[in-house]
Amino acid sequence: MDIKLSTQPYKGTRDFYPQDMRLRNWFFGKIRRALETACFDEYDGPMLESLDLYAAKSGEELAKEQTYNFTDRGGRGLAIRPEMTPTVARMVAAKMGELNYPLKWFCISNMYRYERPQRGRLREFWQLNVDIFGCDTFEADLEVIRSAISLMRAFGADEKMFRVHINNRRFFNDVVSAIAGTDLEGSRKVSKVVDRKNKVPRENYEQSLKELGLDGEKIARIDALYAMGVEEATALCPDTQGAQELLSLFAALKKTGLDKYCVFDFGIIRGLDYYTGTVFEVFDEAPENNRAMFGGGRYDNLVGLFVKNAKISGVGYGMGDVTLENFLVTHHLVPETLGASTKVLMTRFDDVPLEAYTAVVDKLHAEGITATLYLGNKKFGKQIDFAVKDGYTHVLSMGGDELAAGTVKVKNLTTREETAVAIQDIGGFFK
Numbered sequence: 001m002d003i004k005l006s007t008q009p010y011k012g013t014r015d016f017y018p019q020d021m022r023l024r025n026w027f028f029g030k031i032r033r034a035l036e037t038a039c040f041d042e043y044d045g046p047m048l049e050s051l052d053l054y055a056a057k058s059g060e061e062l063a064k065e066q067t068y069n070f071t072d073r074g075g076r077g078l079a080i081r082p083e084m085t086p087t088v089a090r091m092v093a094a095k096m097g098e099l100n101y102p103l104k105w106f107c108i109s110n111m112y113r114y115e116r117p118q119r120g121r122l123r124e125f126w127q128l129n130v131d132i133f134g135c136d137t138f139e140a141d142l143e144v145i146r147s148a149i150s151l152m153r154a155f156g157a158d159e160k161m162f163r164v165h166i167n168n169r170r171f172f173n174d175v176v177s178a179i180a181g182t183d184l185e186g187s188r189k190v191s192k193v194v195d196r197k198n199k200v201p202r203e204n205y206e207q208s209l210k211e212l213g214l215d216g217e218k219i220a221r222i223d224a225l226y227a228m229g230v231e232e233a234t235a236l237c238p239d240t241q242g243a244q245e246l247l248s249l250f251a252a253l254k255k256t257g258l259d260k261y262c263v264f265d266f267g268i269i270r271g272l273d274y275y276t277g278t279v280f281e282v283f284d285e286a287p288e289n290n291r292a293m294f295g296g297g298r299y300d301n302l303v304g305l306f307v308k309n310a311k312i313s314g315v316g317y318g319m320g321d322v323t324l325e326n327f328l329v330t331h332h333l334v335p336e337t338l339g340a341s342t343k344v345l346m347t348r349f350d351d352v353p354l355e356a357y358t359a360v361v362d363k364l365h366a367e368g369i370t371a372t373l374y375l376g377n378k379k380f381g382k383q384i385d386f387a388v389k390d391g392y393t394h395v396l397s398m399g400g401d402e403l404a405a406g407t408v409k410v411k412n413l414t415t416r417e418e419t420a421v422a423i424q425d426i427g428g429f430f431k
Contacts (some may be wrong), residue, residue, distance in 0.1 A: 012115075022339045023334065038147055040147070045088065046087070047110075048080060051077035054083075068082075081109075084129040084318065085129065089305075090306055093303045102132055102134040105131050106129060113125075120293075125320045125322050126320070128320075130147055131314055132314070132315050133312055136300075138278070140315045141245075142249060144316055148294075148319075155328060157327075162261070162284055162285055163282070163285055164261050164282050165263055165280060166249070167246075168278050169276055171237065171246055173191075174240040179218055180222075192269075193205065196271075225266040229264055230246055230264035249278060268280060268281050268295070270295060270297050281293075284323075286327075288330060293323040294320060295317055295318075296317025297315065298313070299314050343371070344393070345374055345395050349397075349398070349399045349400070351399060360408060360426060367427035367428070374386065393412070394410055395410075396410055402420075408421055
């Protein structure tokens, strides 16, 4: 029996046709240039990792419910990477005595998570990860937030389009412990509820907190924190490490002029278990796309989980391509044309040998000009139609007479102007 195969990609994944790749390459190219300018170095890691890596470093929920995992022929539990932070921490731990700190690293890699596809969230996605290792002070927190803001500005975004919401996990734990009278594990459980407060009905949020031992008065005190500024909130636990980290960070943001992009938000938790200090999320301010686009934070203990007594701090963030594309489209920040500014098609006639045409194309390539020879034997008019439809900016034509004269005709498809150029000068003409 014949099996009818679907032409659709697997649910939650995408096909990238050439026009889609042009968009993806455009924004990844801008990201690379911005980060390399700031002296971040690019790295990458394997697609497959031990499943235990995510269970230990990211939490059981992600490891068991959101990974694509399997047992290999050797009986090892493996997962297709759902995120990059555990991998980079493992890489740093593997060569921690050889590396020159502080490290400023980034990667752009594809990830897989088994979850319900929705706007801004797919099962396969490409993600930028930016991390700094080996700096214990708030300067590293400031640097990664600066880089996130710089990336947004590189696309033409301003403070009206996005906002960085900042909190501190140490501060959160101290405040919740003071209000609820709970220990660190109790604060962690409360953080899981707070992290989901905008994703569930209000009554569910309150019920979950009550199940953790918080009464109405304690819930109200936590709720009041959501509307506080950083100075008012830190006054509740002024002498704690988390409060001092927040105050130092916001003071630096003000001095560097970046405070207009940032706001304190006690509700920012970041659900992964490894975050220990500063945490932040970048929100799209557009009403039609008002959501968290990406975020990250400090994870001081992660490398130490690989090597006993290792003390290499880390701070970073991850930005997915889906939410970035939604943001750029929403704010009309994608250029109307992408790719090469000049794109040349060498048309063909039957009375000119193939090698004469390829020689002209080779001259263009030698000057770095995007160009190709038309493949096939369609009539000249059809070749022009192909060029127009495929976004070529110029068409070259060279029949027997032009070849004998050592010239080629150049037609600008935008202005419709046509110019005769000596074959030997064709590269310089476009340059």
